[in-house]
Amino acid sequence: MLSTLVQKELRAMLLSPKFVATFAVCSILMLLSVFTGVQEYGAAVRQYETSTQLSEQQMRQETTWARMTTTVLRQPDPMQIFVGGLTYDIGRWSGISTRNSIKLSGSTYSDDPIFAVFRHIDFAFIVQFILTLFAILFTYDAVNGERESGTLKLVFANAIPRARYLLAKCIGSWLGLVIPICIPIILCMLLVGVMGVSLSAVHWGRLVTFLGISLLLFTFFIVLGVFISSLTRRSSVSFLAALVVWIGFVLIIPRTAVMAADQIVRVPRVAEIEGQRDGYAKDRWATFMEESQERWGSRCSLEELDESERDTELWNRMQEEDSLRRIVEKEIESYETRLQEDLRRRKAAQQHLAFILARFSPASAYQLAAMFLAGTDISLKARYVDAMTAYRTQFNDYVEKKQAETGSTGGVMITMSSESGISITTGRDDVGIDVSEVPRFSPPEYTYVAAVAPIIPDFGILALATMVAFMGAFIAFLRYDVR
Amino acid sequence: MNEQPTRETTLRLEAVNLTKRYEDGVLALDHINFAVQSGELFVMLGGNGAGKTTAINLFLNFLEPTEGEARINGIASHREPLKAKQHVAFVSENVMLYGNFTAIQNLDFFARIGGKTDFRRNDYRDVLLRVGLPEDVHDKRLKSFSKGMRQKCGIAIAILKDASAILLDEPTAGLDPKAGHEFVRLLDSLRSEGKAVFMSTHDIFRAREIADTFAILDRGRIIMQEPASNLAGKDLETLYIQYMAGHNNSSVAAAGGIHA
Ligand SMILES: Nc1ncnc2c1ncn2[C@@H]1O[C@H](COP(=O)(O)OP(=O)(O)OP(=O)(O)O)[C@@H](O)[C@H]1O
Numbered sequence: 001m002l003s004t005l006v007q008k009e010l011r012a013m014l015l016s017p018k019f020v021a022t023f024a025v026c027s028i029l030m031l032l033s034v035f036t037g038v039q040e041y042g043a044a045v046r047q048y049e050t051s052t053q054l055s056e057q058q059m060r061q062e063t064t065w066a067r068m069t070t071t072v073l074r075q076p077d078p079m080q081i082f083v084g085g086l087t088y089d090i091g092r093w094s095g096i097s098t099r100n101s102i103k104l105s106g107s108t109y110s111d112d113p114i115f116a117v118f119r120h121i122d123f124a125f126i127v128q129f130i131l132t133l134f135a136i137l138f139t140y141d142a143v144n145g146e147r148e149s150g151t152l153k154l155v156f157a158n159a160i161p162r163a164r165y166l167l168a169k170c171i172g173s174w175l176g177l178v179i180p181i182c183i184p185i186i187l188c189m190l191l192v193g194v195m196g197v198s199l200s201a202v203h204w205g206r207l208v209t210f211l212g213i214s215l216l217l218f219t220f221f222i223v224l225g226v227f228i229s230s231l232t233r234r235s236s237v238s239f240l241a242a243l244v245v246w247i248g249f250v251l252i253i254p255r256t257a258v259m260a261a262d263q264i265v266r267v268p269r270v271a272e273i274e275g276q277r278d279g280y281a282k283d284r285w286a287t288f289m290e291e292s293q294e295r296w297g298s299r300c301s302l303e304e305l306d307e308s309e310r311d312t313e314l315w316n317r318m319q320e321e322d323s324l325r326r327i328v329e330k331e332i333e334s335y336e337t338r339l340q341e342d343l344r345r346r347k348a349a350q351q352h353l354a355f356i357l358a359r360f361s362p363a364s365a366y367q368l369a370a371m372f373l374a375g376t377d378i379s380l381k382a383r384y385v386d387a388m389t390a391y392r393t394q395f396n397d398y399v400e401k402k403q404a405e406t407g408s409t410g411g412v413m414i415t416m417s418s419e420s421g422i423s424i425t426t427g428r429d430d431v432g433i434d435v436s437e438v439p440r441f442s443p444p445e446y447t448y449v450a451a452v453a454p455i456i457p458d459f460g461i462l463a464l465a466t467m468v469a470f471m472g473a474f475i476a477f478l479r480y481d482v483r
Numbered sequence: 484m485n486e487q488p489t490r491e492t493t494l495r496l497e498a499v500n501l502t503k504r505y506e507d508g509v510l511a512l513d514h515i516n517f518a519v520q521s522g523e524l525f526v527m528l529g530g531n532g533a534g535k536t537t538a539i540n541l542f543l544n545f546l547e548p549t550e551g552e553a554r555i556n557g558i559a560s561h562r563e564p565l566k567a568k569q570h571v572a573f574v575s576e577n578v579m580l581y582g583n584f585t586a587i588q589n590l591d592f593f594a595r596i597g598g599k600t601d602f603r604r605n606d607y608r609d610v611l612l613r614v615g616l617p618e619d620v621h622d623k624r625l626k627s628f629s630k631g632m633r634q635k636c637g638i639a640i641a642i643l644k645d646a647s648a649i650l651l652d653e654p655t656a657g658l659d660p661k662a663g664h665e666f667v668r669l670l671d672s673l674r675s676e677g678k679a680v681f682m683s684t685h686d687i688f689r690a691r692e693i694a695d696t697f698a699i700l701d702r703g704r705i706i707m708q709e710p711a712s713n714l715a716g717k718d719l720e721t722l723y724i725q726y727m728a729g730h731n732n733s734s735v736a737a738a739g740g741i742h743a
Pocket residue numbers: 505506507509510511529530531532533534535536537538
């Protein structure tokens with residue numbers, strides 16, 4: 001009997017006129033998003049390869065270790081085809097040198113601001129915004145629609161247990177929506193293959209997990225629609241209710257979470273930090289000057305000393321002042337470090353809170369999970385900055401070692417002597433240098449475990465939310481007045 | 484779907500002190516009693532708001548009785564609704580089926596959930612022809628059907644379920660005279676198959692054609708219940724109006740001579 005009921009739901013879904021239109025729109029959007037995603041990825045890969053070659057070439061052309069610098073690049077990840085995440089916001093390269101620390105610059109959005117205005121539509125976006133709406137649209141009247149049309153009465157004039165009927169509703173709606181959606185998904189996978197994107201086993205693992213969690217979100221909204229429809233008598237009411245809930249989950253909660261976290265955990269702005277630092281420095285220097293004046297005043301006058309002592313005393317005093325000055329500088333620096341440290345801590349706390357609050361919505365739990373799986377999440381930048389910083393140390397150490405070996409200090413040495421007059425030596429090794437042993441940057445590895453571990457809570461949230469919606473629908477329907 | 488144990492009892496539908504008071508305090512049924520045997524066609528007459536639909540909803544357990552019981556084959560339907568509903572088919576005053584399904588698909592679905600899983604297309608065709616739906620509409624979607632055609636589908640579904648009792652709530656309301664007549668003939672044939680048929684209606688003329696027993700329901704009370712044979716040769720419409728008027732004036736005797 002369950003299969004009869006499920007079949008009926010399936011058929012009703014597939015025969016409904018809105019189905020074909022909605023399904024077609026979804027399929028086209030999915031394929032388009034993957035198509036443009038692959039192209040974008042292809043362009044990124046080409047750019048990555050040429051830039052890597054270019055930087056390699058520059059290294060080869062360098063003639064002295066002293067001026068040896070290089071550029072490292074962020075490697076495009078094929079998962080960005082499905083979940084753009086922050087990949088377009090984060091810079092794609094950083095210079096490596098002794099002087100400057102790592103700074104990622106040249107993001108896609110800074111190069112093409114038009115894309116920043118109308119963000120990329122990716123697969124995750126389609127799931128989060130369009131498929132969920134699709135799900136709600138097809139299930140908001142699952143129960144009350146049948147009541148309104150009168151078929152519910154005729155069905156329950158038969159010996160049908162309500163639980164079984166509701167289960168069939170859920171399964172039928174699920175199959176009716178998921179099976180058709182699998183077609184464009186498979187086509188998308190084929191498209192990725194045909195367009196020549198090669199995926200490693202880890203990528204496949206992440207991709208399949210991503211598709212799984214996408215289906216879970218879809219399932220949640222299907223069950224939610226059934227729940228809302230069995231809470232209400234009229235489909236016009238449930239339509240509005242479902243829409244409001246959808247807006248809340250998909251649009252409001254994620255944004256409010258960030259705003260609330262911003263209010264709860266205050267993070268000082270950059271200007272504030274700078275102001276604080278400058279204020280501290282000013283105070284510190286003022287006291288230093290005062291103390292310095294006092295010191296000069298309290299000491300015995302230099303005039304009292306004889307000539308030979310005067311010079312050494314002056315020198316000593318200046319030395320003393322200098323070291324005190326350096327202490328002040330250190331203090332200011334450490335003060336700033338503390339400020340930065342505090343800023344980072346607060347930022348982390350704020351972000352943590354924002355994520356916790358946002359996860360009240362399964363839609364944003366999904367968004368976070370999708371980004372983690374794709375590796376385009378908020379930690380992408382940190383991952384690269386860390387790897388590049390580690391590489392920078394390695395690179396600089398190597399270069400320094402080479403510099404010491406070849407004795408080239410770089411720059412120009414000017415020697416003055418009474419015998420030979422002025423001689424100028426440059427540290428240039430005119431023969432060129434062998435760069436084959438210079439350590440090369442390898443992008444940070446993003447393993448399957450690293451991708452999946454952070455999404456376990458999101459998975460749990462989605463599963464729990466689906467269960468709650470199902471139980472809710474179940475309880476509501478047991479008491480539902482079928483007349 | 485085994486009806487064997489209850490075959491011997493001919494009492495198919497029974498209202499025992501059946502009472503329903505809605506949450507808002509309306510007393511829709513006030514201790515009504517009646518019984519329908521197999522092979523009997525029971526007609527419940529009553530004006531708008533008399534309580535006819537309420538009575539049927541109680542049999543189908545769409546409502547909980549405030550007092551008393553509605554029994555199907557001796558099973559109180561609010562106690563064991565699933566068991567009771569196995570033995571009853573229902574045709575509403577406005578049969579609503581799945582608009583996107585064809586007549587055959589609808590029949591197939593309802594036959595299956597009624598517990599009949601081994602029908603073939605031919606069986607559906609036969610029953611649709613029996614209720615008077617020509618073959619060219621069998622594969623048409625229900626949403627293009629007129630009300631009369633839907634009512635016929637409704638009775639086809641009831642026939643397929645092959646339950647021992649059939650509840651019909653004003654099934655002929657809105658049907659043209661010819662369709663109404665055909666409908667009544669169908670009920671007649673079902674009765675002769677030994678079904679217990681309970682029909683509520685306002686339509687005295689239609690009722691007169693086939694009823695075995697008449698009851699008049701007024702504001703939740705049965706104010707008259709008579710076998711059709713007792714009313715032979717009487718002008719039922721006049722009687723009905725007299726009864727209603729008489730009941731309202733609490734002077735039933737004035738209606739004259741029926742109880743004799
Ligand atoms: N859900 C309800 N809540 C409260 N009162 C109701 C409800 N349904 C029906 N009633 C009341 O119960 C009484 C009987 O209604 P019912 O629908 O059973 O009458 P009926 O005989 O079927 O009338 P009709 O010929 O118009 O179909 C009416 O007074 C009606 O107002």
